[in-house]
Amino acid sequence: xxxxxxxxxxxxLSPGKELRHTDVVKYVQGKQxxxxxxxxxxVATSPVHMDISxxxxxxxxxxxxxxxxxxxxxxxxxxxLGLTPAAVRxxxxxxxxxxxxEPRTARPRGQRGRGRPAKMFAITDAGRSAFVHxxxxxxxxxxxxxxxxxxxxxxxxxxxxxxxxxxSRLESLMREVPAEQRxxxxxxxxxxEGYAASASATGKGGEQLCxxxxxxxxxxxxxPQLCEAETEAFGRLLGTPVQRLATIANGDGVCTTHxxxxxxxxxxxxxxxxxxGLSTAHLSTAHLSTAHLSSTSTSxxxxx
Numbered sequence: 059x060x061x062x063x064x065x066x067x068x069x070x071l072s073p074g075k076e077l078r079h080t081d082v083v084k085y086v087q088g089k090q091x092x093x094x095x096x097x098x099x100x101v102a103t104s105p106v107h108m109d110i111s112x113x114x115x116x117x118x119x120x121x122x123x124x125x126x127x128x129x130x131x132x133x134x135x136x137x138x139l140g141l142t143p144a145a146v147r148x149x150x151x152x153x154x155x156x157x158x159x160e161p162r163t164a165r166p167r168g169q170r171g172r173g174r175p176a177k178m179f180a181i182t183d184a185g186r187s188a189f190v191h192x193x194x195x196x197x198x199x200x201x202x203x204x205x206x207x208x209x210x211x212x213x214x215x216x217x218x219x220x221x222x223x224x225x226s227r228l229e230s231l232m233r234e235v236p237a238e239q240r241x242x243x244x245x246x247x248x249x250x251e252g253y254a255a256s257a258s259a260t261g262k263g264g265e266q267l268c269x270x271x272x273x274x275x276x277x278x279x280x281x282p283q284l285c286e287a288e289t290e291a292f293g294r295l296l297g298t299p300v301q302r303l304a305t306i307a308n309g310d311g312v313c314t315t316h317x318x319x320x321x322x323x324x325x326x327x328x329x330x331x332x333x334x335g336l337s338t339a340h341l342s343t344a345h346l347s348t349a350h351l352s353s354t355s356t357s358x359x360x361x362x
Contacts, residue, residue, distance in 0.1 A: 116141070120149045121158055121185060126254045126270045129162050129178035150179060158185035180311070181270075189252070189271055197277045210283070217287035224251070225291050232295050237320040240296050241265045253313075260316070267292065269306070269313035278307035289315065 116139070123138055124130055136146045153159045160182050163175045205213050228247055235243050241257040245267060248255035254271040278284040285305050292315055293300040299318040304310035 116145075117149045117152060120146070121153055121181070121188075122254070124153075124159055124179050125181045125186065125189060126256065128159075128270075129180040131176050131178050135179075153179075153185070156184075157182060158188060186271060186275075186306075189254075189273075197274070198280055201277065201281050205281075213281055214283045214287065217281070217283040218290070220284070221287050221291040225294060228295055232297070237297070241267055241317050244292065244295060264319045265317045267300075267315040267317055269315075272306045272313055275306045278305070282307070285313075292317075 119139060120135055123135055127134075127138075132143065132146045132150060135141070135150075136143055139146070141149075150159070154161070158181070159179045162178045162180055201213055201216070204216060224247070228244065231243065232240055245255040245257040248269060252271065252273050253269045255267065255269045258266050258268070260266050272278065274284055285302060285307060289300060289302045296317055298320050301316045302314070303316055304312060304314040306313050
């Protein structure tokens with residue numbers, strides 16, 4: 059009897075009670091739960107699990123770099139991330155298998171004569187969508203309802219209201235930033251909001267603001283007022299004429315905006331006898347058209 063009581067205590071049962079079926083079930087379940095918890099802890103802290111998490115994190119960084127800077131070569135990705143060619147290839151193969159990226163062949167600029175064209179990688183529509191197109195259907199339905207009930211101008215007012223938050227947040231900062239740094243600051247602000255933006259100088263003067271991702275591209279394809287309001291906001295924040303040259307919503311690989319140089323805008327703001335009565339926007343039409351031709355080919359090349 060004493061041995062039975064000791065056995066009961068060892069199993070976690072109450073002394074003086076019969077070993078019922080429910081006691082066995084409770085004991086077995088408790089033991090299984092404890093074992094599962096121990097296994098989970100071991101897996102979470104195991105080097106293999108940590109390696110898998112790191113692997114996924116690095117793969118996400120590879121995908122984002124391709125989104126922001128693509129089309130890009132494997133070598134350029136390895137340099138930016140400090141990865142070996144074999145590691146870069148492993149991540150690229152996985153992203154290709156998932157349909158997140160696609161290979162392209164392009165001869166680097168300046169390369170002449172024979173030689174194998176560089177193999178580059180660009181984000182696909184599926185890859186772009188993976189970077190969170192939130193509530194597209196709901197937003198599209200709401201704007202369609204607004205347009206049907208109140209007309210297209212109501213959609214335009216809504217679009218301007220949406221970007222007014224960005225304007226109010228950056229307006230005071232832009233006044234303190236030197237004119238030549240404003241496009242870069244705007245690109246950084248847009249990147250913080252998920253647009254993967256970058257700024258670069260153009261060979262014809264001025265700068266280009268590129269947005270490699272657009273969280274509202276699917277909706278903007280139906281309602282271009284969203285892009286128009288955004289362009290107006292850029293001009294207001296930068297204090298110089300801007301022109302939208304390409305949009306992801308319109309099927310281009312990158313949203314591209316040409317920003318006129320402040321020096322050029324200042325010269326055009328001082329009308330002489332031959333230009334009196336013309337606005338700065340009209341005066342810079344030829345300059346912007348030249349930039350449009352060069353940038354459109356670049357955007358289409360990125361979108362192929």
